[in-house]
Structure formats: C-alpha cells, structure tokens
Amino acid sequence: MTRTILLVDDDQKIRTLLKTYLEKNQYEVRLAHDGASFMAEFERFRDEISLCILDVMLPDTEGFALCQAVRRRSDVPVIMLTASAEETDRIVGLELGADDYIGKPFNPRELLARIKAIHRRSGQERSQTPRYFRFNGFTLDVLERSLIDPEGAASALSGMDFQLLKLLVEHPGEVLDRSRLAEVTRGRDLGPLDRSLDVQVSRLRQRLHDDGKQPALIKTVRGSGYVFATTVSASHAL
Structure with missing residues (x-):
C-alpha cells in the first residue's frame, strides 16, 4: 500500500x-x-x-x-x-x-x-480505514459511531445498526448476501424463518429517510441480499 x-x-x-x-x-x-x-x-x-x-x-x-x-x-x-x-x-x-x-x-x-x-x-500501517463516509447529504462517523443528517444533527447508532451501515457504505454498489450481513451484525447465520435482518434494514431505512416501499438507498436484491445503491465518498477529516 x-x-x-x-x-x-x-x-x-x-x-x-x-x-x-x-x-x-x-x-x-x-x-x-x-x-x-x-x-x-x-x-x-x-x-x-x-x-x-x-x-x-x-x-x-x-x-x-x-x-x-x-x-x-x-x-x-x-x-x-x-x-x-x-x-x-x-x-x-x-x-x-x-x-x-x-x-x-x-x-x-x-x-x-x-x-x-x-x-x-x-495505526496507519495496519489500517487506512477512513473516519467519515458521506452519501446523500448524510455523514457516518465511524469513530463516534454517529450519523450526521443533512441538517448537521448527529445521532448515535446502536451496535447492530452501526455495523450494518458501516458495511454498506464500505461496499457501495456491491450486493451483500444475507449471511454476510448477519455474520457482521450478529456474529451468526440466519435461520430460514429469521426476519431480524429485514427488520433492522427497515429501521435503518427510516433513519436515512429511505422509502421502504420504493427504497432508493438500501435496495433489496431478491434471493441474495441488499445493495447500497448510491455514491459514497470517504475521508479521514470532516
């Protein structure tokens, strides 16, 4: 590197x-x-x-x-x-x-x-992970684990919500399968009837003002998982 x-x-x-x-x-x-x-x-x-x-x-x-x-x-x-x-x-x-x-x-x-x-x-020899991820007017601060909305108001993210959003912004445009998302957010795979991931995605969509019926940011890929369908920029400074 x-x-x-x-x-x-x-x-x-x-x-x-x-x-x-x-x-x-x-x-x-x-x-x-x-x-x-x-x-x-x-x-x-x-x-x-x-x-x-x-x-x-x-x-x-x-x-x-x-x-x-x-x-x-x-x-x-x-x-x-x-x-x-x-x-x-x-x-x-x-x-x-x-x-x-x-x-x-x-x-x-x-x-x-x-x-x-x-x-x-x-720690720059070990990791070059940026602190800030910007998309659609929002900013994710991975150090503070907070989400800054387009008006500049910051709110804390829960552990699973933070892990899910962080994974999505780190892989924009990439289809992330359900098992991978569950492993990151829960440390385990999902059972065939487990809808907890879908509930979590729905909650995150609400925080991002993403229409659940016709989402523009977190889109469902049937039979696979989800994709973060927007442009993301990353930086070490706000």
Missing part, C-alpha cells in the same frame, strides 16, 4: 534528495517550496496524505504556523525539520501538535525510521 507524504522545504536540494529517497522506499511524495504552496497541496490532497514534513523556516511563514493550520483541519502526523539547535524550537513544535522533530543536517535513513515509527504508532 502506497502512503503519501507532503513535504515543504525551501531548499530544492533537500526536496529532491528526500523525494528520491522516500520514493525508493515505497512512499509517494508531494512537494511544496513555501507555506502557500504547502497549504494548496494539503487542501487538494488532504484525504490521501498520511504524513506531513514541515521545515520550520520558510520564505513566507514558519513551519509552526503550518503545523497549527494542519491541526485545525486534520490529525495527520507531522514531523518538523529545523536547522536551529534551540531546544525551545523543538518544544514549541511539539506543543503545537507535531508528532516528531528532527534537526538539520540529518541522515535520510533516520528520517525514514521516524516516519515508519509514527505510522506504526498511529
């Missing part, structure tokens, strides 16, 4: 060196040369970025300000780069939400080790 790193540094040699080195180690690297270009890249590719590397001293701003801006928008990991030997710079960076700090000059192998350690700690 390719992970994307966004790097900002005003030194072209450093940018080129790190891009070449990290790409050899199976990372995709996007580059910026100042604060403005960094923020433009960050906003454009925010959902793809797994880590940011910020130089402290930039022509138009400080890396500290960029770190604050990132933290207001996302919990993506941040590594600060600095040529300063001041301990206070490291402390300030960490207080503003940076995950690690490395001084210049540095060995690219050390930076790579720091990146891998942060990815392990954040």
